[in-house]
């Protein structure tokens with residue numbers, strides 16, 4: 001697909017989750033807690049969690065957007081909507097381009113087959129062909145440093161070893177639209193340094209990035225724009241420093257600015 005055709009668009013997109021077994025004393029009006037989406041009731045008086053409300057998002061090739069917001073704000077739901085896992089309950093969502101959703105590093109891995117076979121399966125799960133993955137196998141094997149373990153079934157790996165393999169595969173693909181949920185877990189610091197370099201390169205060759213994270217450093221490294229999601233709505237859309245500053249305060253904004261300066265990326269706002 002030509003770069004100019006790669007797009008993500010949502011128009012007043014809403015996602016509700018009906019909860020049929022909710023134990024609620026009284027839900028006469030919508031309840032807003034500090035964490036989580038808005039709890040309300042639909043026309044048939046079923047309790048619903050309004051995870052996303054009236055999302056209008058328009059992304060094109062080259063956009064790198066971070067999502068910030070409290071627990072349960074709706075970040076993961078938005079990523080799933082953009083990946084086609086959820087349909088909007090109301091409004092619409094149109095995604096043009098090959099999407100690679102990376103939520104859970106372990107998804108698409110089979111414990112009973114070898115590391116090598118898992119490289120192929122996981123890559124195909126992310127939209128690559130078998131041939132493309134075969135061409136990348138050596139390089140992934142080298143990055144993972146798993147040596148002869150790659151011949152062994154995945155169930156014999158430790159958690160960190162699995163993450164190494166999954167990270168190797170995920171960072172080897174060539175997505176048009178990369179949807180990334182932070183969830184990058186148990187690897188040692190030395191390996192993480194290596195992984196970050198590859199992650200940066202992955203983002204650079206991706207058409208569009210949407211990345212949900214609680215790490216300001218990571219957001220500053222990978223994105224140049226941020227959306228603050230608050231109780232299912234876009235509360236703010238702007239430069240990372242500006243949005244993180246509004247969401248978490250001046251200290252966090254200063255932290256973002258430091259990372260941007262270190263990376264030689266100039267901040268879009270000088271607030």
Ligand SMILES: Nc1ncnc2c1ncn2[C@@H]1O[C@H](COP(=O)(O)OP(=O)(O)OP(=O)(O)O)[C@@H](O)[C@H]1O
Nearest residue numbers: 017036037049051070071072073074075076077078
């Ligand atoms: N499958 C589901 N069924 C019912 N409610 C759900 C479901 N998935 C998410 N929710 C609700 O939707 C809201 C948004 O959740 P979501 O996982 O998108 O938040 P988040 O911003 O990713 O949070 P966190 O930072 O904690 O990961 C929450 O109130 C959550 O309880």
